[in-house]
Amino acid sequence: MKIKNDSPALDSIDIEILQNLQEDSKQTYTAIGERIGIAHSTVYDRIRRMEKYGIIKKYTALIDVEKAGVKRIMAIMTVYTDPKESESVADALRKMPEVLEAYTSLSEELLIIAKVVAENQESLHNFIATSVAPLSGVLRIRTSMITKKFKEIPFLLMNERKK
């Protein structure tokens, strides 16, 4: 089946299905249908359509890393870049497994904000010194270590206005 690049417009039922999946993606089509008041076959069709269009990217598990016994440190790294090379810097960062998220931002200077993970402070420093600082276009870097997490949730459709 050929799929169009343009995403289809979502109606209020699609949004409700997505909200249900974000709450618990393991629930059955029947359970979702009962909560919304539609047939499970309709839920199935709509989910399949949203998967095909890439609206639903994948089903994954939210893991409590601390409870899993994995010791890691997180940091927020701000990379000040030459505007002409910021795209290539962002592209290089995107490919690094230590970089969990990366965004460009325009304040007084063009900068890239990235969330990075490392085993400890030394490996974080080595990563930045040997993989990020040498990138062409990097002017300077500021890094803040995350010491305590107060909130972390994915963006939810809960408060999206129903169409």
Place this chain on the structure above:
Amino acid sequence: MKEELRSKILKTVSRDKAFYFFTSIGNYTGESASSLKEFMDKTNAVDVKSLEFHLYRGDFEKWIAEVLEDEDLAVEIGRLRSLNYSGSLLRNNLYSIVAKRYRQLIGSFSEKFR
């Protein structure tokens, strides 16, 4: 001193082998050095916090020994580390050690091509 060793120490290294000056973990000043000459100049110019940060981590010795392959200068810098200097005293002493070594190497070069 052998000619081969002098050229090795005075070489310019690629970007991925350059020395990048940080003031603390993950905080890059934007200054880097790709040769002994550039390193000497930067020790006189970068934030002194960066010199303190790298000296006491042993980063200067490591880079000079492993990348520039100058074991003698690495030992000299190691001695400086044991003196626990900071601020301008550290900067002046570090610059002096590196500049002396650089002049020695360049002097040998000049004599050869005189």
